[in-house]
Amino acid sequence: MTIGLLPAGYYEGVDRHLSNCGFVTIQGVDCPIVGRVSMNMTTVDISTVSNPHVGDNVIIFSSKQSDINSISHSAARAQTIPYDLLVHLAHTIRRTII
Numbered sequence: 001m002t003i004g005l006l007p008a009g010y011y012e013g014v015d016r017h018l019s020n021c022g023f024v025t026i027q028g029v030d031c032p033i034v035g036r037v038s039m040n041m042t043t044v045d046i047s048t049v050s051n052p053h054v055g056d057n058v059i060i061f062s063s064k065q066s067d068i069n070s071i072s073h074s075a076a077r078a079q080t081i082p083y084d085l086l087v088h089l090a091h092t093i094r095r096t097i098i
């Protein structure tokens with residue numbers, strides 16, 4: 001297994017309840033969160049990402065409803081509602097509205 005370390009954790013709004021069950025997207029590949037979401041970091045399995053690099057963009061919450069890491073799917077995994085995840089995003093997180 002190849003592990004990637006994301007510089008975002010529950011301080012930035014990655015809910016701790018997504019530990020070992022959430023997903024992020026890197027290079028169009030769904031990557032499972034492995035281990036506990038920490039205060040300022042999250043570890044993900046990047047074994048299926050071809051040629052990953054430091055600085056690759058990571059989609060924590062997708063804007064597409066059908067994606068495995070959509071806000072509604074992530075909220076269901078965290079056993080909460082989508083608004084709960086959204087209001088906890090830190091001001092330092094880049095937001096892109098599509």
